[in-house]
Each structure stands twice: as structure tokens, then as C-alpha cells.
Amino acid sequence: MNAHPKDKEFSLFLEFNESFIKFEISxxxxxxxxLNLNFMPRSIAICPSFSRPNAAQMFIVGExxxxxxxxxxxxxxxxxxxxxxxGAEKDGFITMCSWSEPFIAxxxxxxxxxxxxxxxxxxxxxxxSHDVDRIRSSRIPPAHCWLSPTSLAIGWxxxxxxxxxxxxxxxxxxxxxxxxxxxYQWNVSMxxxxxxxxxDPQTGEWKEIVALGLQPASDDATLDEISDQASxxxxxxxxxxxxxxxxxxxxxxxxxKYHLISEDRISLNIPKRAQPFQFNLIGLSSYExxxxxxxxxxxxASPYCASESVKWRVENGMWEEAWQLAKQKAxxxxxxxxxxxxxxxxxxxxxxxxxxxKLAVALLREVCGDSRAEWEWAVGLFENARLSTLLAEVLPxxxxxxxxxxxxxxxxxxxxxxxxxxxxxxxxWSPDLYRTGAMVTETLQRIQEIAQKGxxxxxxxxxxLYQVLAHLYVYERKFELALKIYMANKDQQIFSVIDKYQLxxxxxxxxxxxxxxxxxxxxxxxxxxxxxxxxxxVMAKIVRHPRLQMAYLTRLFKQNQGAEYAxxxxxxxxxxxxxxxxxxxxxxxxxxxxxxxxxxxxxxxLEEVIFLLSKGGSHREALDLVLQKPExxxxxxxxxxxxxxxxxxxxxxxxxxxxPEHISKLLxxxxxxxxxxxxxxxxxxxxxxxxxxxxxxxxxxxxxxxVRLHEGCRESTLADTRLLLSTFVHREKMAIPVRRRHKCTLxxxxxxxxxxxxxxxxxxxxxxxxxxxxxxxxxxSLVQPxxxxxxxxxxxx
Numbered sequence: 105m106n107a108h109p110k111d112k113e114f115s116l117f118l119e120f121n122e123s124f125i126k127f128e129i130s131x132x133x134x135x136x137x138x139l140n141l142n143f144m145p146r147s148i149a150i151c152p153s154f155s156r157p158n159a160a161q162m163f164i165v166g167e168x169x170x171x172x173x174x175x176x177x178x179x180x181x182x183x184x185x186x187x188x189x190x191g192a193e194k195d196g197f198i199t200m201c202s203w204s205e206p207f208i209a210x211x212x213x214x215x216x217x218x219x220x221x222x223x224x225x226x227x228x229x230x231x232x233s234h235d236v237d238r239i240r241s242s243r244i245p246p247a248h249c250w251l252s253p254t255s256l257a258i259g260w261x262x263x264x265x266x267x268x269x270x271x272x273x274x275x276x277x278x279x280x281x282x283x284x285x286x287x288y289q290w291n292v293s294m295x296x297x298x299x300x301x302x303x304d305p306q307t308g309e310w311k312e313i314v315a316l317g318l319q320p321a322s323d324d325a326t327l328d329e330i331s332d333q334a335s336x337x338x339x340x341x342x343x344x345x346x347x348x349x350x351x352x353x354x355x356x357x358x359x360x361k362y363h364l365i366s367e368d369r370i371s372l373n374i375p376k377r378a379q380p381f382q383f384n385l386i387g388l389s390s391y392e393x394x395x396x397x398x399x400x401x402x403x404x405a406s407p408y409c410a411s412e413s414v415k416w417r418v419e420n421g422m423w424e425e426a427w428q429l430a431k432q433k434a435x436x437x438x439x440x441x442x443x444x445x446x447x448x449x450x451x452x453x454x455x456x457x458x459x460x461x462k463l464a465v466a467l468l469r470e471v472c473g474d475s476r477a478e479w480e481w482a483v484g485l486f487e488n489a490r491l492s493t494l495l496a497e498v499l500p501x502x503x504x505x506x507x508x509x510x511x512x513x514x515x516x517x518x519x520x521x522x523x524x525x526x527x528x529x530x531x532x533w534s535p536d537l538y539r540t541g542a543m544v545t546e547t548l549q550r551i552q553e554i555a556q557k558g559x560x561x562x563x564x565x566x567x568x569l570y571q572v573l574a575h576l577y578v579y580e581r582k583f584e585l586a587l588k589i590y591m592a593n594k595d596q597q598i599f600s601v602i603d604k605y606q607l608x609x610x611x612x613x614x615x616x617x618x619x620x621x622x623x624x625x626x627x628x629x630x631x632x633x634x635x636x637x638x639x640x641x642v643m644a645k646i647v648r649h650p651r652l653q654m655a656y657l658t659r660l661f662k663q664n665q666g667a668e669y670a671x672x673x674x675x676x677x678x679x680x681x682x683x684x685x686x687x688x689x690x691x692x693x694x695x696x697x698x699x700x701x702x703x704x705x706x707x708x709x710l711e712e713v714i715f716l717l718s719k720g721g722s723h724r725e726a727l728d729l730v731l732q733k734p735e736x737x738x739x740x741x742x743x744x745x746x747x748x749x750x751x752x753x754x755x756x757x758x759x760x761x762x763x764p765e766h767i768s769k770l771l772x773x774x775x776x777x778x779x780x781x782x783x784x785x786x787x788x789x790x791x792x793x794x795x796x797x798x799x800x801x802x803x804x805x806x807x808x809x810x811v812r813l814h815e816g817c818r819e820s821t822l823a824d825t826r827l828l829l830s831t832f833v834h835r836e837k838m839a840i841p842v843r844r845r846h847k848c849t850l851x852x853x854x855x856x857x858x859x860x861x862x863x864x865x866x867x868x869x870x871x872x873x874x875x876x877x878x879x880x881x882x883x884x885s886l887v888q889p890x891x892x893x894x895x896x897x898x899x900x901x
Contacts, residue, residue, distance in 0.1 A: 139183055143167050146197040152205050164188070166198030170210050170219075188219055189226070199241040202248035202256075207269060209256055211246040216258050218269065218284055227269070228284025233291075234261040244380045247299045249387075251310040259299035259315060264290045264354070266313075290362050294319040294350050298385025300394055302353065302407065312365055313354045314394055316385035318347040318378065319369075346376055349383065349398065351405060363425070366408065366416055372398045414442040423451040427471070445478070452482060456489050465494050476504035483510040492517035496525055501537055511538040519550055527568045535579040544576050567593060583607050591617050599625045608633045615645045619652045627659045639666055650680050658684070661692065670694035678703050678712075686712055689719075718743070723752050840866050849894045850877040867892040 147166040153159040161175040170189040176182050189210065191198065196213030203209075206221040215231040239261050246260035254269040266288040272280035294317030302312040349372050353365040374382075378399065387394040396403040408416065410433035417426035430437055430447040437443045448471035455464035472478035479500060486492050492514045499514060500506070515538060518526035530543070551569050570589050577586035578601055587610050590598035598621065602608055608629065611618060615637070618626035630642055639660060646652040654676045660666035661673070674695050677685040689700065689712060697720055704712040710729060717726035730740045744752050842864065846855045850873050855864060863875040871894045878893070887893040 139173070141165070146199050147201045147210075149201045149203045149208070151203055164201055164203065164208060164210075166201045166210055166212075168193070168195070168197060168212075170198055170201065170208075188224075189217070196236070196241060200246045200248055202250060204250040204253055204256070207254070207256075209248055209250075209258075211241075211248070211258070211260070213241060216246065216248075216256075216260075216265075216267075218256070218267070220282060223281065225281075227282050228267065230258065230265055230267055230284065230286060232260060233263045233265075233289070242381070244295055247296060247385070249299045249301060251301050255310070257299050257301065257313060259296035259317075262292055262295060264288070264292060264296070264299065264313060264315060266356075288356055288359055288362075290354065290360065292317070292352065292354075294352070295380045297380040297383035298396075300385055300387030301389055302392065303389045310389070311355065313356075313362075314385070314387060315352045315354065316383060316396060317350055317352075318380055318383070319350045320347060346374070347378060349374065349396075351385075351394075351396070353407075364422075365425075366413065367420070368416075370396065370403060370405075372396075372403070373400045374398055375400075410436045411440045411442050414447060418442065418447065418450065423447075423454060427451055427467075448472075448478070449481065453485060456485060456491070461486070461489065461491050461494055465498055468495075468498050474504055476506060479504065479506055480510055483513060487513045487517075490517075493522055493525060496529055501533060505537065508538045512542060515543060516546060519546060523565045523568050527572050530572045530575055535576070540576050540579050544573065544580070547573050547576065571595060571597070578605070584610060587611060591621075594621045596622050596625070599629060602629065608636060612637050615642060616649060616652070619646065619649065619655075623652055623655045627656050630656065631659055631663060634665075639669070643669070643672075650676055654681060654684070661688075667694040671696055671699055674700045675703060678707055678709070682709065685709070686715065689715060714743075718747070723747055727752060836868065840870055840872060842872050846872065848873045848877055850874065850881055867895075869895050871895065 145165045145167055149164050151160070151162040154161050154163065163173050165171045165173065165185075168191040169187050170191075171185045172188050173183045173185045176184055188208070189198075191212055191214075194213070198210050198212045201208065201210040208219040208221065210217055210219070213232075213236045215229050217226050217230075218228050219225070220227045244261055246258060249257040249259075251257055251266070256267045256269075258265045258267065265286060267284045268287050270283055270285050272282050274280070292315060294315070296315055296317040298316040300314040301310040302314060303309060304311040349370045350367065351370060352367045355363040355365050357363050382399045384397045385394060386397070392407055394405040396405055407413075410429065414426050414430050414433075414437065417423075417429065426442075426447050430442065430444045434444045448467075452464045452467065452471060455461065455467075468479075468482055472482055483492070483495060483499070483506065486495055495514050496518065499511070511533065515526060515529055518529060547569055551566060551573070554563065554566055554569070570593055574586040574589040574593075574595070574597070577583070577589070583601075583605060586601065587598060587607065589595075590601065591611070591614065598611075598618070602611060612633070615626070615630065618629065630637060639656075642656055643653060646656065654673070657666055657669055657673045657676070660669070666673075670692055673688060673692075674685070677688055689695075697716055701713065701716045701720070704716060710732075714726045714729050717723070717729070727740055727743060730743055842855055844854060844856050847853060848855055849871065853874075855862075855872060855874065864872050865875045865878045866872050869892050871892050873893065878887075881887045881893060882889050887896060
């Protein structure tokens with residue numbers, strides 16, 4: 105074993121045999137040490153800092169026990185040892201050990217243990233996933249590779265395990281011991297001989313695992329045959345297997361899954377019955393170099409160049425991996441046969457040929473990007489495969505915009521295979537993308553083909569085609585043809601087209617057809633273009649369509665137009681829509697009341713007749729109509745309340761007094777609006793009125809309540825009046841203070857003088873002025889008599 109530290113002044117040579125270990129260190133002063141053992145070592149590892157100056161020189165030797173040797177300098181150089189692990193017979197021999205300060209890893213039949221020198225104890229054990237009794241460690245030994253100071257890769261039999269040493273958590277102010285965590289465990293299709301890794305040049309961390317192993321040379325052979333051969337001795341040499349040496353590069357994906365980055369079989373001069381223990385792999389990841397040692401060969405392996413890597417992935421059907429690598433190494437692959445463009449095209453072509461076109465479509469945006477040439481090539485690919493309709497959702501309509509033939513190929517495919525898609529594309533794609541004249545011809549031809557099938561009625565496909573044809577005609581500004589199609593199909597799209605392109609002149613002669621499509625939008629269109637088509641023309645056009653006339657007049661009246669059609673509206677509402685009649689009678693004032701009354705009487709519309717009679721002032725006649733039905737007494741009372749006419753109340757009392765059963769009801773409902781004495785006086789002496797006593801009691805009780813309420817309001821008003829009066833009197837009695845600093849508002853001099861004391865004029869508002877000043881102001885008509893000058897100025901301002 106040779107070790108070359110970063111310090112070029114040191115090199116180490118290590119050799120061990122059945123009974124001794126020999127060290128040779130090359131420095132400025134050569135060092136040689138031979139150590140005799142009393143056992144046969146199965147594995148050995150030296151401390152990573154063994155060859156550094158002034159460092160402790162230590163190494164470990166594994167048999168059943170793991171022994172730590174450390175050099176002691178004295179008069180005689182010695183290597184005293186101490187055991188750090190004692191194994192039982194069932195644990196087998198320690199066939200592999202490795203050292204990454206401060207951790208030591210060792211593997212025996214019980215599994216791989218990791219020892220922490222700082223805590224002086226084993227911190228984890230990773231048990232093997234294979235049968236150690238069948239797969240002997242002496243023939244198929246384990247392999248170690250430290251990926252980082254705390255990450256260990258273990259390759260044993262057909263399993264790769266990656267263990268990470270995690271720091272202990274702090275719980276209750278106590279730091280828990282370190283522990284090992286298995287992050288990945290992969291099963292591979294070979295028996296492992298060595299393991300290494302490839303590091304990321306940017307982060308320096310490991311990103312891929314390099315594995316060396318033996319695999320059956322034929323597809324019929326299995327790993328079990330190699331392992332059985334390694335565990336048994338066969339007499340016949342002819343039946344011996346000659347396995348293949350394989351190097352695989354694996355990238356982590358999941359705990360139990362990986363991505364196969366590359367897989368290479370290496371031709372070595374190997375004997376029959378070659379076993380995994382005869383091969384080894386040592387890697388210098390920082391230099392991207394790996395040494396493969398066999399029984400008779402030493403091979404230096406280095407990563408593929410980008411072109412070879414892409415080629416290998418392509419040859420093994422790993423298209424997406426090849427594409428991703430081609431993107432990453434685009435500059436390096438530029439000019440080679442496997443550049444990004446070539447890989448993308450081959451990947452799409454392969455997916456289409458293999459019957460996975462949807463996967464190819466999903467990758468189109470990524471592969472073609474903004475390249476017009478690539479998109480046009482992809483359109484040709486799918487067109488040749490008769491799968492152009494799949495491009496409808498991903499084909500770019502801008503940045504880049506393709507040749508019109510590309511879009512036409514998709515439209516033509518949809519025209520004959522997916523009519524709904526064809527209609528949607530024509531309506532959503534800008535007609536500038538394709539040649540509309542060519543698509544009009546294709547659409548007409550398709551309509552003829554469907555018509556020749558002999559169907560008497562239009563199919564849904566034909567209707568869709570006519571809608572598409574109208575859309576294309578509009579773009580070509582063949583508005584007359586487009587409008588004819590819309591009108592024949594009763595397509596509401598016609599209104600949007602008319603509004604957008606101001607095409608009312610084309611359809612003003614077919615108002616009835618527009619109203620049959622959508623009366624609301626047609627009416628709005630007519631009203632917006634009232635200058636072009638007067639109401640008289642519209643009414644003449646739709647004279648045989650009374651409901652359309654009603655809808656038109658309703659819209660016309662909302663715009664305060666069409667007063668001359670009020671009588672016609674009354675007739676239409678009365679004959680076809682009575683619900684609209686009463687609101688119209690109440691709101692409109694332009695109809696002839698007499699004619700409307702006669703019409704409502706003919707139709708026996710009682711409510712409308714009553715309203716018209718009331719509107720015309722014939723209240724008694726209206727009240728008589730209300731009272732034609734005994735159950736309408738409530739309406740009659742409400743009518744009298746709304747009218748608030750005493751004569752009408754008297755007429756109601758006269759009508760009700762002839763029906764004793766209504767007298768009590770009248771008293772109960774209208775007791776506050778009529779004089780109960782008038783009602784009682786109308787009752788004959790011999791007439792029996794049911795419930796009269798209760799009704800009178802109720803009326804009297806209501807009257808008493810009103811009297812009490814009136815008295816209460818009166819008392820409250822009187823109390824408020826007394827309070828306000830007393831407040832006013834008290835305020836008026838209060839003296840008005842006059843101080844020396846106060847000035848007259850007329851002359852601006854002080855009101856009070858020492859000698860002589862002037863006479864003062866006071867006002868109820870509290871202002872005080874000189875009497876002489878006030879008289880002069882009144883004499884000059886500057887102020888009105890008996891009014892405060894200050895308050896007068898404020899009021900005038």
C-alpha cells in the first residue's frame with residue numbers, strides 16, 4: 105500500500121504478511137520499521153496523518169479482534185498495541201477496515217461497525233443484507249470508501265450502503281451520543297470488488313458512486329452462480345464461469361433507487377474462476393482518476409468526455425438523461441454529432457416511432473425552445489406520423505411564429521379528425537397565422553363531402569363547419585356571406601360581428617330574423633340604430649309578431665320614446681302579457697284612458713278597471729266594483745284610506761249597512777278612520793248585527809287609548825313649555841355685567857369713565873353701548889330702533 109499526502113516530502117510504503125508488518129517512510133531521513141505479529145492479519149488501515157511530521161504514527165490491524173498500534177519513541181522504537189474491538193468466533197474475521205479521523209470502520213460477518221476515538225466506543229452497526237454463510241467474505245470481501253469525514257460508502261456482495269454519522273441532539277441540556285444513519289441502500293446487478301466516488305467540482309461534495317464488480321458474461325447466468333462458485337470448489341474446470349468486469353456510475357435518487365449514469369465492461373486478462381477479491385478499485389476523486397487492479401492488469405479509468413457520455417446514454421435508451429446532459433454540456437458538444445439539437449431530435453423521433461407521441465409533445469417546448477427551424481422540423485415529424493392534431497396545444501403562435509403551412513397542417517388534420525378542435529383553433533388562432541383562402545376552400549370541400557352522404561338534416565359537424573366558414577369570411581371582409589351563414593344558423597355571434605364592424609345596414613331589412621335569434625340583443629341593436637330604422641318601420645316589420653312588438657315597445661318606452669304607441673302597447677299587454685299591463689297603466693300617461701278602460705272591461709280585468717276609474721275620478725264606481733265580491737271589503741277599506749274622501753267613506757257605510765255581517769268588520773278595520781256613530785245610526789232597529797258589542801268595545805277601547813295618548817302628549821308638551829319658559833325668564837332676569845375693559849361697539853371707546861359716568865343702553869342679547877352713540881346711530885338711520893347694532897351686523901353678514 106502506498107500513500108501520498110499533500111505534503112510532497114513524505115511517501116509511505118506498507119507491506120504485511122502472515123507473521124510481520126513492514127513500514128518504509130521516505131523522507132529526508134529514511135525510516136524503516138518491521139513489526140512481528142503473533143497472528144495473521146486479515147485487514148489493515150493506517151492513520152490518515154501517519155506520514156505527517158510530528159504526528160502520531162498509528163495503524164489498525166484486523167483479525168477477529170481489531171488492534172490499534174501506536175509508535176512510541178524511546179531508546180528503542182516500539183509499537184505497543186491495544187484492542188478496540190474483541191470479536192467472537194461467530195462474528196468471523198475482520199476482512200475490511202478503514203480510517204477517517206476520528207472514526208474507524210470495520211466489517212466482519214456481523215456487519216460494519218464504526219468506532220469513535222473521541223468517545224472511545226462503537227457508535228453504530230450496519231448489518232449485511234445478504235447471507236454471509238453463503239457468500240463468504242474471504243472470496244467476496246467488503247469495500248469501504250469515505251465520501252467525507254462523516255460519510256462512509258460500503259460495498260459488499262450486491263449491495264451499496266451509504267452511512268452518515270450524525271451529531272447527537274441536545275435533550276434536557278445533555279448532548280446525546282453520535283449515531284449512524286443509513287441514507288441510501290441500493291441493490292446492484294453485480295458482485296462488488298471496489299467502490300469510489302466522483303465529486304462535484306463546484307461544491308466538492310460527492311455526487312456519484314463508482315462501483316467495480318463482476319457480472320455474468322452471458323445473459324443466462326446469474327449472480328448466484330458467481331457467488332456459489334466463489335463459495336465452493338468445483339473439480340471440473342470446463343464448467344467454470346468467466347465473469348465480466350464491470351464499472352458502473354450511480355447517482356442517488358431515492359433511499360433504495362438510483363440513476364444509472366454509465367455502465368462499462370472492461371476487457372481484462374483474467375483467468376477462469378476469477379473472484380471479486382482478486383480485483384480492487386482505488387479512486388482519486390479530486391483528479392477524476394480511478395485505478396482498476398486485476399490479477400494481471402492495472403487499468404486507469406477516467407470519466408467519459410461529454411460526447412461519449414451522451415452517446416452511451418442514447419445507445420442504452422436513456423433519452424431524457426442524454427437530453428439533460430446535452431443541455432448541460434451544450435458548449436462542449438457544439439459541433440459534434442451528439443450536440444443538443446441532434447439529441448433532442450432523435451429523442452422526439454424515437455418517442456413518436458415507439459408509440460409515445462404524447463411524451464414527445466410534452467418535451468417539445470423544452471427541445472425546440474424559440475427556434476423556428478426546430479419547431480418546423482417537429483411539425484414535419486408529427487405530420488409524417490399523421491399525429492398533427494397533438495401539436496394544437498403546444499404550437500407557438502408568436503416568438504417564434506412559424507410558416508403558415510405549419511398551422512395549416514394542424515388545422516387540416518383537425519378538420520378531418522376532430523371537428524371541435526378545428527372550430528376552437530380557428531376561433532382562437534389569429535387568421536394572420538395561416539392562409540384563410542386555403543382554409544375556406546378546405547372547409548367548403550369538407551362541407552360538400554358531408555352533404556354527399558345524403559343526410560336530410562344538418563349534422564353537428566356541418567353546423568360547426570358553417571360557423572368556422574363565417575368566421576373566415578369575416579376576416580376576409582366578406583361580411584354579406586358571413587351574415588347569411590349566421591342568420592341561417594341562428595347564431596348569436598351575428599350581433600357581436602354587427603357591433604364590431606358596424607354592419608347594421610346589411611341586416612336592417614331582416615329585423616324579424618334578428619329578433620328570432622335573440623330578441624333582447626336585436627332590440628338593443630335597433631334602438632342603438634334608431635336613426636337608420638324609425639320605430640314605424642320596425643313595428644311594420646314585426647306586425648305579425650306581437651310578442652316581439654311588446655319587447656320592442658318596452659325597450660322604446662324605457663328610453664322615453666314611442667309615446668304614439670301607448671294605446672297599442674295597452675292592447676298588446678292586455679292580450680298577451682297582463683303582468684305588464686298594470687305597471688304600464690300606472691307609469692305611462694300617454695294612452696287614452698277611455699279606450700284603455702273599455703278594453704279592460706271587455707277583458708274583465710277588475711283591478712285594472714278599478715285603477716282606471718280611480719285615476720279618472722270615478723271613485724264611487726270604483727268602490728262599487730271592489731264591493732262586488734264580499735271578500736273584497738278589506739280592499740275597499742284600503743281604497744278609502746288611500747283616497748281619504750269623507751263622501752267616499754259615507755258611501756262605503758251606506759253599502760255596508762245593508763249587510764249586517766260586514767258592519768262589525770268595518771268597525772274593527774276602519775274604526776279610527778270613520779265615526780262609529782255614523783255606522784250605528786245606519787243600523788235599523790230590528791237588525792241583528794253579529795259581534796256588534798265586541799266591535800263597539802274594541803272601538804271604544806281604541807278611542808280611550810287615543811284619548812290617553814293625546815292627554816299624555818299634551819302633558820308632555822306642557823311640561824316642556826313650562827321648562828323652556830322658566831329657563832327663558834331666569835335668563836332674562838340675570839344682570840348684564842359691564843366691566844372697564846368693555847368697549848362700545850359703535851365708537852370703540854370704553855363704556856365706563858371715572859367722571860362723569862355716561863348713560864348706557866343694554867340689550868337682551870347681552871350687548872351694551874353708549875346711549876348717546878345709539879341715539880345718534882338711530883337718528884342717522886345706521887341701525888334700526890330697538891335692535892342691537894352688533895347682532896344686526898352679524899345677521900346681515
